[in-house]
Structures are given as C-alpha cells and as structure tokens.
Amino acid sequence: MDSFLLLLCFLPVSYLLFKLFIVIDQKRHQCCYILDYHCYKPGDDRKISTEFSGEIIRRNKNLGLNEYKFLLKAIVSSGIGEQTYAPEMIFHGRETCPTFEDGITEMDEFLNDSIEKVLDRSGVSPSEIDVLVVNVSMITSLPSLAARVINRYKMREDIKVYNLTGMGCSASLIAVNIVQNIFKCCKNAYALVVTSESLSPNWYTGNHRSMILANCLFRTGGCAVLMTNKVTLKNRAMFKLKCLVRTHHGAKDDSFSCCIQREDEQGRVGFHLDKTLPKSATRAFVDNLKVMSPKILPLTELLRFSIVSFSRKMSQSIDGSRPVINFKTGVNHFCLHTGGKAVIDGIGQSLNLSEYDLEPARMTLHRFGNTSASSLWYVLGYMEAKKRLKKGDKLFMISFGAGFKCNSCLWEVLRDLGDRNVWDDCIDNYPPENLANPFMEKYGWINDEDPSTFKVPE
Amino acid sequence: MPTPTVPEFSKSVKLKYVKLGYQYLVNHILTFLLIPVMLSVALQLVHTSPDDLLALWNSLHFNLVHVACSLFLIVYIATFYFLSRPRTIYLVDYACFKPPCSLRVPFAMCLEHARIILSSQPKSVQFQLRILERSGLGEETALPPAIHYLPPEPNMAAAREEAEMVIFSAMDSLLKKTGLKPKDIDILIVNCSLFSPTPSLSAMVVNKYKLRSNIKSFNLAGMGCSAGLISIDLARDLLQVHPNSNAVIVSTEIITPNCYMGNQRSMLLPNCLFRMGGAAILLSNRWSDKRRAKFRLVHVVRTHKGAEDKAYKCVQQEEDPEGHVGISLSINLMAIAAEALKSNITTIGPLVLPASEQLLFLFALLRRKIFKKKTKAYVPDFKQAFEHFCIHAGGRAVIDELQKNLQLSAEHVEASRMTLHRFGNTSSSSLWYEMSYIEAKGRMKRGDRIWQIAFGSGFKCNSAVWKCNRTIKAPIDDGPWVDCIDRYPVYIPDVVKL
Numbered sequence A: 001m002d003s004f005l006l007l008l009c010f011l012p013v014s015y016l017l018f019k020l021f022i023v024i025d026q027k028r029h030q031c032c033y034i035l036d037y038h039c040y041k042p043g044d045d046r047k048i049s050t051e052f053s054g055e056i057i058r059r060n061k062n063l064g065l066n067e068y069k070f071l072l073k074a075i076v077s078s079g080i081g082e083q084t085y086a087p088e089m090i091f092h093g094r095e096t097c098p099t100f101e102d103g104i105t106e107m108d109e110f111l112n113d114s115i116e117k118v119l120d121r122s123g124v125s126p127s128e129i130d131v132l133v134v135n136v137s138m139i140t141s142l143p144s145l146a147a148r149v150i151n152r153y154k155m156r157e158d159i160k161v162y163n164l165t166g167m168g169c170s171a172s173l174i175a176v177n178i179v180q181n182i183f184k185c186c187k188n189a190y191a192l193v194v195t196s197e198s199l200s201p202n203w204y205t206g207n208h209r210s211m212i213l214a215n216c217l218f219r220t221g222g223c224a225v226l227m228t229n230k231v232t233l234k235n236r237a238m239f240k241l242k243c244l245v246r247t248h249h250g251a252k253d254d255s256f257s258c259c260i261q262r263e264d265e266q267g268r269v270g271f272h273l274d275k276t277l278p279k280s281a282t283r284a285f286v287d288n289l290k291v292m293s294p295k296i297l298p299l300t301e302l303l304r305f306s307i308v309s310f311s312r313k314m315s316q317s318i319d320g321s322r323p324v325i326n327f328k329t330g331v332n333h334f335c336l337h338t339g340g341k342a343v344i345d346g347i348g349q350s351l352n353l354s355e356y357d358l359e360p361a362r363m364t365l366h367r368f369g370n371t372s373a374s375s376l377w378y379v380l381g382y383m384e385a386k387k388r389l390k391k392g393d394k395l396f397m398i399s400f401g402a403g404f405k406c407n408s409c410l411w412e413v414l415r416d417l418g419d420r421n422v423w424d425d426c427i428d429n430y431p432p433e434n435l436a437n438p439f440m441e442k443y444g445w446i447n448d449e450d451p452s453t454f455k456v457p458e
Numbered sequence B: 001m002p003t004p005t006v007p008e009f010s011k012s013v014k015l016k017y018v019k020l021g022y023q024y025l026v027n028h029i030l031t032f033l034l035i036p037v038m039l040s041v042a043l044q045l046v047h048t049s050p051d052d053l054l055a056l057w058n059s060l061h062f063n064l065v066h067v068a069c070s071l072f073l074i075v076y077i078a079t080f081y082f083l084s085r086p087r088t089i090y091l092v093d094y095a096c097f098k099p100p101c102s103l104r105v106p107f108a109m110c111l112e113h114a115r116i117i118l119s120s121q122p123k124s125v126q127f128q129l130r131i132l133e134r135s136g137l138g139e140e141t142a143l144p145p146a147i148h149y150l151p152p153e154p155n156m157a158a159a160r161e162e163a164e165m166v167i168f169s170a171m172d173s174l175l176k177k178t179g180l181k182p183k184d185i186d187i188l189i190v191n192c193s194l195f196s197p198t199p200s201l202s203a204m205v206v207n208k209y210k211l212r213s214n215i216k217s218f219n220l221a222g223m224g225c226s227a228g229l230i231s232i233d234l235a236r237d238l239l240q241v242h243p244n245s246n247a248v249i250v251s252t253e254i255i256t257p258n259c260y261m262g263n264q265r266s267m268l269l270p271n272c273l274f275r276m277g278g279a280a281i282l283l284s285n286r287w288s289d290k291r292r293a294k295f296r297l298v299h300v301v302r303t304h305k306g307a308e309d310k311a312y313k314c315v316q317q318e319e320d321p322e323g324h325v326g327i328s329l330s331i332n333l334m335a336i337a338a339e340a341l342k343s344n345i346t347t348i349g350p351l352v353l354p355a356s357e358q359l360l361f362l363f364a365l366l367r368r369k370i371f372k373k374k375t376k377a378y379v380p381d382f383k384q385a386f387e388h389f390c391i392h393a394g395g396r397a398v399i400d401e402l403q404k405n406l407q408l409s410a411e412h413v414e415a416s417r418m419t420l421h422r423f424g425n426t427s428s429s430s431l432w433y434e435m436s437y438i439e440a441k442g443r444m445k446r447g448d449r450i451w452q453i454a455f456g457s458g459f460k461c462n463s464a465v466w467k468c469n470r471t472i473k474a475p476i477d478d479g480p481w482v483d484c485i486d487r488y489p490v491y492i493p494d495v496v497k498l
Helices: A002-030 A050-059 A067-074 A100-122 A145-153 A168-185 A211-215 A277-297 A299-315 A343-352 A355-368 A372-385 A446-447 B002-027 B029-045 B048-059 B066-084 B106-119 B124-133 B156-178 B201-209 B224-241 B263-271 B309-313 B334-350 B355-370 B397-408 B412-421 B425-438
Strands: A035-038 A131-136 A160-164 A189-195 A222-226 A239-248 A259-263 A269-273 A333-336 A394-401 A404-414 B090-098 B187-192 B218-219 B246-253 B277-284 B296-304 B313-321 B323-329 B388-391 B449-456 B460-468
Touching: A002 A372, A002 B066, A035 A372, A035 B296, A050 A067, A050 A372, A067 A211, A100 A145, A100 A222, A100 B313, A131 A145, A131 A168, A131 B187, A145 A160, A145 B313, A160 A168, A160 B224, A168 A189, A168 A222, A168 A239, A168 A372, A168 A404, A168 B218, A168 B224, A189 A372, A211 A269, A222 A372, A239 A277, A259 B156, A259 B187, A269 B388, A277 A343, A277 A394, A277 A404, A277 B460, A333 A343, A333 A355, A333 A372, A372 A394, A372 B224, B002 B029, B002 B355, B090 B156, B090 B425, B106 B124, B124 B263, B156 B246, B156 B277, B156 B449, B187 B201, B187 B224, B201 B218, B201 B246, B201 B263, B218 B224, B224 B246, B224 B296, B224 B425, B224 B449, B224 B460, B246 B425, B263 B323, B277 B425, B296 B334, B309 B334, B334 B355, B334 B449, B334 B460, B388 B397, B388 B412, B397 B412, B412 B425, B425 B449
Parallel strands: A131 A160, A131 A189, A333 A394, B187 B218, B187 B246, B388 B449
Antiparallel strands: A035 A222, A035 A239, A160 B218, A189 A222, A239 A404, A259 A269, A394 A404, B090 B277, B090 B296, B246 B277, B296 B460, B313 B323, B449 B460
C-alpha cells in the first residue's frame, strides 16, 4: 500500500515539475533583444543646405515676402545643419506637384537599402523573419508598404505583418510595443521593425503660417531594426528592452488638435502645428514620466524626491527652484526625439540634463534633421559611434507624436558597442565648435525684424 | 427514362450511408474503444460482493498527513494547469454601421451620375453599367455624401466627416449594446485601408470618447479587405499578454478619398463595388464576460502570398496615364485568390477538420504521391467542421469561386450573397454584416462553429474560426438587418436589366 501511495504522489509531483519547467521556459523567451539596426543615409546629391532651402522658398509662388522671412528665420534657428537630406523630387523642382510614383519611389529607395544591410550584417535570411512591423505615418498605398517589403525580400507566407500609419513621430516605439507583445506569445522568433517617413506627397502648397513650417523641418531618413527573443542569441544582442510606457493624451481636445493634418481655406492639405504644441508636449511628457520613473529609478532617488517635494509643500515656500527628480541615478544615456531645438532644450531643462547628455540629440538634429519616427535610432547611432555605450548601461528613449502621444522606453546595453554605422564618415567632426548656422550673417537682417510681427514656433 | 436513374439513385443513397457510417466510426473511435473496457469493469463490479469492497476500502490506510498532501498536490496541479493554458478570447458583442436611407445609391442614380460626370466617355459609362448589372449589388447600398455631389467632392474634410459618421455610429451602438464604459477600454485597434490622416483614426476615437491615457492604441492601414482579421490577430496576441483586459476593434473603409475619376477599365471596378460600411467589435479575456459573450475565438490563420510577384501585383493602387489615382484589379484575381485559399486551407485544415476528413485527405495524398495517379486533389469537406461560413463579400465572382471550391450549398453562402446585395462590398467590415445576417435569421445556436474568410491586397488570405457561446434568439431588436431581414433571402438574377 505504501508503494501505491508513493506512486500516487510521484505522478502528480512529476507532472507539476514538468508544468513548472514549461512556465519558466516560457518566461525565458519573453525578453526582447535588438540584434542589429541600420539607419538610412541617402547619397550626397540629396544634401540640402540652408541656401538651397532659401531657393526653394523663393521659387514657391504662393509664398510672399513675409512667409519667406518667417521660414528663413525658422530654418536658421532650428539647429538643422547643412548636410541633411531631402527627397529627390525637390531637386527636380517638383515639390508643388508630386506624382503618386514619387511617394512610392522615395520609400523604395529606403526599403531596398536599409533592410538588406541589416539582414546581411546579422546573417539572418529574410525567410527567417516571423514578424514584420512597418510604420510610415504619412503615406497609404495599396498593397501596403509591408506587403512591398514581403514582395521585395520574398518572406514567408505565415509571417505576422502589421502596417501602422498616422501615428506620428512616436510610432517607432509603438512598433516595438507590438513586437514586445508578440514575443511574449511566440518563442524563438525574429522581428523586423521598419520605420521611416514619407515627405514627397506631403508638401504643403499654400501659405498658411502654421502649416508651412512642416515643409522645412522634416528630412529624409529611416531605420530597420532587427529584434529577436531567442535566448541563444543573447550574446550577440546589443540591447535588451526593460520597460516601455505609452501615454496618449488624445482625450484632451487641445492636445489632439495641436498637431493635425487638415485643409486650409483654399483646400490645400497641410500639417498644422499649433502654438499650444509645447504645452501639450510638456503635459504628456510629465504624465509619461510619472508612470516611467517608479519603474526605472532606484528606490533611494524616489524616496529622496518624494521627501523633498513633500517638505516643500509643507513649508509652502516659493523660493528656490522646484525639486527636480534626478534621472541620472537610473539612466546613463538619454535618447531624445529630435523634434527641434526647442524640444531638446525643453527636455534638457525639465530633466536637468547637461550638455554632454543632450549632445547626441543636438548633433543628430544638426546632421540629419528631424527624420520623424526614425530620429531615435540616429541618436542611438551617434552614441554608439562615440563609443559611449558600455555593457550594463541604461538607455532612455523618449519620443513625441501627433495625437498627442508620449512614448518612452528603457534599454539595457548588453555588450560594449562601437560598430561602424551611419555616422562613420563624419563622427570625428562632431561635436563642432560652433553649431550656429553659417548663413546667420547673410540672413542676419532677419534677427533685426520687429518681434511683434513674427513669432518663432516652439 | 426512369430505369437508368433508379439504380444510380440507390447507389448514391448507399454511398451516402457508407460515408456517414465511416465518419461516425472514425470521429468517435475513442468511445468505441472504451466500450469493451467499460464492459469488463462493469462485469468485475457485478461479481464482487459488498464485503470485498469494504475490505478494499479498509486496506487503504489514510491518515491526515497523506490526505492533506494529496489534496494540496491536486490543488497545485489544477492551478498550474489553468495558468499555463492560453487565455480564452471572447467576442462579447459587435455592432455594424447602418447607413441612413438618404445615402442610398440605387442603380438609377448610379447611371444618372455616371452619364453626367463621364459624359465625354460613353464607353466607360457602358462598362460601369455592365459591371453593375452583373455585380450582385442591390438598390440599398450606400455611398458617402461627398460622392453624391455632381461632380464628387472628395476632400480631406469630407473624408474625416465620413470617418466620424461611420466610426462613431458603430462605436455608440457597441457601447450601448454592451454597457461598456469608454474608460474601461484597454486596447483599441482601428483598421482602415485607404484613409490615414495624422493624427490617426485611432487618435480620433480616443479624442471623441475620452479614453484613458494609458490605452494601447494601434492604427493599421493599407492592409486591404482582410485587415479586420489582422486586427483580431493583433488583439488576440495583446490579450494573451494583458490579463483581465478588453479590446475594441474598429474595421472600416472610408470611400470618400478613393473615387476614381479616370477611365481605365481595370480601375473602374472598385467604384462600382465598394460601399460605405463599418463595424466595431469588443473582445475580452475577462472571466466575467464569459457568460454574456456571443462567440469564442478558436483560431486565426494568416497567409501572405506577397513573395510571389503575380500575387503581389494583382490589386494595386497606381496612377493612370492621365494622372488619376485608382485601384487596379488584374484579370487573374480569381486564380490568385484560389491559390491563396488553398495555402490557407492547408494550415487550417488540420486544426479544424474531424479525424475522418483528415484520414481521407491523407489517403488521397498518399494515392497521388505513391501511386502517382493523376487524380484531382481531394478537397476536404469543410461542412463537417463548420456550421456557418462567412465569406468576404468581395464580389459575386469571389463568392461563386469559393462556393465551387469548397463545395458549399446555396444556404452556406446565403449570408455572403445577401450582404453583398444589401450593403455592397464594405471591405473589412463585410464579415460582420454577414455574421449579423446569420444571427438575425435565428440560425446561430450554441456550439455552432463559424469560419470567416477574407482576402486582401498583397495578396493575403486570412481565416478566423469562432465558436458560438450562447444561442442568439431571433428576432433581434437592433442591428443593420433589423428592418429588412424578413425580405431576405432575395433571388439575385445573373444579370439585372438596366
């Protein structure tokens, strides 16, 4: 009887252990690693200087002298340098009448370049990709760009593919969110995240002040990121995702309409950037940090901050600066969306960051401009090229997008990084002594204009 | 001549019973094997006396420790078993957009508008007329207000208005039916192929209903008529990861920006077939929703044939020589759809077919491979696996082709044909109009299995398998079919004379 009882206990125990093993095995495969990434760099013939930007504005018949001055002032003080890239149609003078093909060709150039390079470098064949997420905000085509990628690279039939559009400059992290969730369900998978922005079909041909700015600020760029949850590739991986937080302020009307695509009075479609944009951005940023901080900062810092704020509230003193939470206790590097000089300055001020912390974002803005959703990866490339990323470092990515969204995530660096990437031909020139626009003197008379006539946005 | 038919009839009847017997035997094989075991146990019990049983009971020494350990173990095992199973996804309810009567486009209006707008191109008018006659559409399909103008005024403001009308109406209806509070929505997925403003349509929904700031929202575009099932797949993956959550999916197609103003024949077809429509669906993995949910999601299978150039190019948005943008459909669309369906069936067959059909398929495959007999490929009888079929109402040809390939009866494809007649091709939401038709007809019983098949540009073929959770009693008091279900099914002639 004792042996019978022993058997009775043995079978369930072994079954229990088996189930435990399955649960632990499942957990092991739920981590999200970046194997490799490649940012797009067009040829030198696509570089656009401030002088050429002036030419483009001047040849646009719809823009009068006032708009010309306004735009030039914006470009000169934007922090964008002389080596950023523009779509091909601008060089052919066709920006006011782009064809449907222009939009597709612009995307093709990027898709044929970056994806091939990232797959070659990591030795993964396209037919091994299990998940594909493509996000390009401002173009819809049928079949989708994701189908275009599948056709070009002959990917498998049972691939999980998603094509995100309209999600703005923060869509990169939304794509990572999708991959993160799928990795928790599927084991041993490869995922490819392709992010870019379409500029050709979105040139605004009118002269509404709030809408002409978008023409001058966005630049061509894109990135392909190869991710995996295979535990065997952990040694080759570059980064591991620790946490990701998304904040959506669409419920607030002013946040929703501060950055919106619409028609002007003449029926021309453009991207309207409202004056309330910085305020909406700050609000979304603060909300996002409220959720993110407890997840990434050490307990000591959280306690210190809560004690300091509490004591300030109790003492009701307005003197001195507001208590600022010190993010550097939990984060080593800051990867900011290069939305513009004001955005970088604003974040730097609210997080109390030094010039060293803001350097990657500023240099990316200078060298590549605002490439929308893919800008984060260029900033990451700068840090890597400057050999700043060491094993165990924590990297914080922040991005903003229309809607109004603020998405952020924390990556852990898994090994010392310093590969050649898109910055390798110019990294030694950075940081330059002077970031000021060389045409500041030429167009310096703009700075003497009456400030009541113009308002520099954000 | 009656004599030759009678033996054929009796032979077919005999075959039918043989087939039924075979299916019954194979599908219930385990029960059949258990019968001898059960009989022997019963015989043993009959022979033992009550004294023997008492002796057996006393010989098992139970003390408190043993009992407690075993109980503890059983509870432990049960917990782990339930934890390691994938979460069940329930479809709580769904709502379809019902276009107002003022937006109807009867044939007479289509003809009149075509003649006025394309007065310089009589051949295009004739071509569109011929398509309409054979399309299988009825007189009550709807187009958005901007397309009713002469000439149509497809600007962005009108597109946004159409989006608001369709999406908000479907969402309002869903919130009312389910009693869901907007603040309780955890995941939002919106799919619309050809209209994607910035901020996205999902941001528009978040703004209108004041959804939470930590909502996980996604906006899928460009994925064609099968995007509804792609959204369901994404929602399923997300709901596996997030416990105790719900997801709202909005599937629609905004027609306003896609009116084709040129005269290329391959591009005129979508003008005649696509109509206004939209659906909002609520999925949940909460235990509390199990009782009131209508369906349970069993499988989602996706097939993407984009790697083949022919399949990729068969539905393409492009510019014609005159600069008008439209969607061109290639001649071999049906053949490609059949190929994509075959690939999809290869994956879904083993998951849903009963053992009898799988064996038959295996034998047929072996016969072809080993004996190299040039017999036709055996198409499994999917009627054994499903009670209802929802085939995307892409067009009459699609439904005919699938009916032929899957050997379905007229009743199986009735929902698809009637949806095409009443609402036209509403792209990704057509599957939900078809489900609604089956419910309105009172055919949806508990335990019924439904197969939704959708095709899309790329070329994709996606399937979803649902199981009905509770019998849905007709007549239902809301839904897009509420005022016209009694008129259906209608006879749709091959050619309607205009």
